[in-house]
Amino acid sequence: MSLLLDAVTLLLVSAGVLFFAAGTLGLLRLPDPLTRIHALTKADNVGLALIVLGLLPQAGSVMAGVKMIAVWALAQIASGAVSQVLAEAATLEAQIEATAREKRP
Amino acid sequence: MSLVFDALAGLLVAGAALAAVTAAAPRAAVIAFMGYGVLLGLAWARLAAPDVALTEIAIGSGISGIVLLRAAAGLPAVPPAANRALAAAISVAVALGLAALVLALPEPAPSRAADAAAALPATGLGNPVTGVLLAFRALDTLLEKIVLLLALVGVWALARDPLWRGRPEPLFAGAAPAPSAFLARVLVPIGVLVGAYLLWAGADAPGGAFQSGATLAAMGLLALMAGLAPLPRADDRRLRLVLLAGPFGLLAAGFLGWATAGAFLAFPPGFEKPVIKIVEIAITASIALTLILVVLGPPAGEERP
Numbered sequence: 001m002s003l004l005l006d007a008v009t010l011l012l013v014s015a016g017v018l019f020f021a022a023g024t025l026g027l028l029r030l031p032d033p034l035t036r037i038h039a040l041t042k043a044d045n046v047g048l049a050l051i052v053l054g055l056l057p058q059a060g061s062v063m064a065g066v067k068m069i070a071v072w073a074l075a076q077i078a079s080g081a082v083s084q085v086l087a088e089a090a091t092l093e094a095q096i097e098a099t100a101r102e103k104r105p
Numbered sequence: 106m107s108l109v110f111d112a113l114a115g116l117l118v119a120g121a122a123l124a125a126v127t128a129a130a131p132r133a134a135v136i137a138f139m140g141y142g143v144l145l146g147l148a149w150a151r152l153a154a155p156d157v158a159l160t161e162i163a164i165g166s167g168i169s170g171i172v173l174l175r176a177a178a179g180l181p182a183v184p185p186a187a188n189r190a191l192a193a194a195i196s197v198a199v200a201l202g203l204a205a206l207v208l209a210l211p212e213p214a215p216s217r218a219a220d221a222a223a224a225l226p227a228t229g230l231g232n233p234v235t236g237v238l239l240a241f242r243a244l245d246t247l248l249e250k251i252v253l254l255l256a257l258v259g260v261w262a263l264a265r266d267p268l269w270r271g272r273p274e275p276l277f278a279g280a281a282p283a284p285s286a287f288l289a290r291v292l293v294p295i296g297v298l299v300g301a302y303l304l305w306a307g308a309d310a311p312g313g314a315f316q317s318g319a320t321l322a323a324m325g326l327l328a329l330m331a332g333l334a335p336l337p338r339a340d341d342r343r344l345r346l347v348l349l350a351g352p353f354g355l356l357a358a359g360f361l362g363w364a365t366a367g368a369f370l371a372f373p374p375g376f377e378k379p380v381i382k383i384v385e386i387a388i389t390a391s392i393a394l395t396l397i398l399v400v401l402g403p404p405a406g407e408e409r410p
Contacts (some may be wrong), residue, residue: 074292081288082284086283
């Protein structure tokens, strides 16, 4: 049973790390702010969820598991809201640049 | 396996530090510095120093990071070459000096840890770090609180004369983005609870006034950024009372020690823990408010919302 749980942990945490690696690659390689945010939110959301799910079988108590899920939920709220604010700022900046370019002859 | 992890963590810390000092633009340097603080916190956690790790991440990376980011926004994008050369020389000198000091330490390094642990039961506390900060080295903590107040006086001194009683510059030029208001409404109540817990648990587990104050300050800043609360005026009397509560609370406890235990900053026998906790609550309130005001910067206007 414990071997099975360890296997579940290994599998899920590895999958989570893969999502984080992909998100980081996206952050470094994608061309503009909006696509980079898009890549990062996948890492935050699915990557962290998979890691928390994978660590749940290793939690010593129910409280420890609840705390891990709470960490994931709080990270969701923060990352979702912050991505929106960043995207809004990026769009605004792009608009300002576009108007400046139009004004130039 | 843990050696591999520790070596990787050490390399990451060194890499982030290098990125912070070699970055071309001030903003990139600050962002690297914030990452460096989080990684350093990881290293402290590996060294079994969770109190230091929490403080490093909350104050060293979080609050200092936002202060530096706001300062970097007012700097030229490319600093003069002479400044960079001077900063590089100072960085190298400090790093070499610290390395020499660490290498010169006797083996094993001198430590009062055993004495502190042996004397801890007398304070009624379970967390040796809180015992050292509030009981054994309370004088250092008192001076630290006064330094924090001096830092705020320094920030306020940057205000222009006619404006210095007023409110600081708003954190956003226009209206706050809607998602940040949502974030503040959801996160602030939870964060305040976490801050209070960090203070309360600090008696027996990792946590304490500084970590709690930094968490509460972050929540206050979140609410201010979302426009949920008006920016504080520098001449608000209640605000100044909260600022003074920490240092003067500790001073009062210090003089109380003369009357009840025969020495300055000694705590009354039998009541050590309650007195320490009450003083810690006052200190936490002062730390949180001071950090918020340092981030907000000097007063810049009278009637701004």
